[in-house]
Amino acid sequence: MRYEERAKLAGVRALVPLGILVASPVLLVAGAPIRRYYFRHVYRDGGPHILDKERGWVSAHYFVVTNPLLWWLCWPTETLGRLLSRRGPARSDPPR
Structure with a gap:
């Protein structure tokens, strides 16, 4: 869109x-x-830019990427993923 x-x-x-x-x-x-x-x-290589000021063009993706609601709704799974990655791999054999 222009x-x-x-x-x-x-x-x-x-x-x-x-x-x-x-x-x-x-x-x-x-x-x-x-x-x-x-x-x-x-943001893939060779993909169109989401904001091109030289041509006066903005993509709809710009509004999705910059929307704080998207970040807020994805925050719980981001946090859970970080917590699980810190714990390390789970042991499959029981302790003796």
């Missing part, structure tokens, strides 16, 4: 939080892997 298309930008800004709220149950349960996969897709 910067000059104010109506489209306002529509995307309004619909992104709504879409995140609809997906909130999934994001609360499995948000961290989904968010990492999405960021890898958006």
